[in-house]
Amino acid sequence: MSKLDLAKEKITYLKFWLGILVAVGITLMGWFLSNFRSAHWLLVAADVLALLAIGLGSYAIPSEASPQTSEA
Template sequence: MTKIDRVKERVAYLKVWLGIFVVTIISLIGWLVSNYATAKVLLVVLDSVAILILAVAILLTHKEINRRIDELENL
């Protein structure tokens, strides 16, 4: 497999994970909006922490995808 093909496959793989992260964060935000008034404080805190962790994961994955795309331009 050529280096270009490997980088393209890596970008495709990262895009799958980015999609999973986005869907998960949307679900967690939806749960939080729907249940913040009735949920236990611990669940709200854990949900908020998970949202923050996923937001960081989305940003890091996005940066990695951009880095790989820039790498493709240099090949």
């Protein structure tokens, strides 16, 4: 396999996981907006922490792909 094919495969893989993170983030944000007043504070805190982790992951995945695109 050439370097270009490996780079394309890695970028496709990272795009897949970025899509999953975005979908989960949207779902958690929807739950938060509809339940933050009635849910137990621990669930709300866990949701906020999960949203922060997903945000960091969504930031890290394109950063991971950037060196691949400049090399190819």
